[in-house]
Amino acid sequence: MSSLNIADQQWQQDEFEISTCRERLDIDWIHHQLAERSYWAKGQPRAKTERAIAGALPFGLYYQQQQIGFARLITDYTRFGWLCDVIIDDRWRGRGLGSWLAICVREHPELQTVHRWMLSTNDAHAIYQRLGWRVVQEPHKLMEFPLS
Numbered sequence: 001m002s003s004l005n006i007a008d009q010q011w012q013q014d015e016f017e018i019s020t021c022r023e024r025l026d027i028d029w030i031h032h033q034l035a036e037r038s039y040w041a042k043g044q045p046r047a048k049t050e051r052a053i054a055g056a057l058p059f060g061l062y063y064q065q066q067q068i069g070f071a072r073l074i075t076d077y078t079r080f081g082w083l084c085d086v087i088i089d090d091r092w093r094g095r096g097l098g099s100w101l102a103i104c105v106r107e108h109p110e111l112q113t114v115h116r117w118m119l120s121t122n123d124a125h126a127i128y129q130r131l132g133w134r135v136v137q138e139p140h141k142l143m144e145f146p147l148s
Helices: 027-037 046-053 097-107 125-130
Strands: 008-011 016-019 057-063 066-075 080-088 114-121
Touching: 008 097, 016 097, 027 046, 027 057, 027 066, 057 097, 066 097, 080 097, 097 125
Parallel strands: 080 114
Antiparallel strands: 008 016, 016 057, 057 066, 066 080
């Protein structure tokens, strides 16, 4: 069995760029945003941030080569994708960049056979619903293993 060879992808919109190139990621910025500013990864150690990125398909959002947004997708590139860690720098919010980032993830050419897309959010339901996401239709099918 051969391993996946996924080429880096880029999207351009005005002065903004989205890229899946791992070498461009500003890990310091990403870690700060997640560990200091998010509700879902607050306080996590840098090693955990690095490991999460290593195990997923990362999407960096840039303005003039400076990272201003991030998302990652946990995926098998075939049937399933879990969108997570979507974050836009506070100074750049309200411009539709987070929506564009989520759209680019869905448009990635290597993900066109994925038919089960999921995410979890405490406060951005309306944003994702505008992009075609919906509340899980059969939540009774979902299971979780509680680690408290």
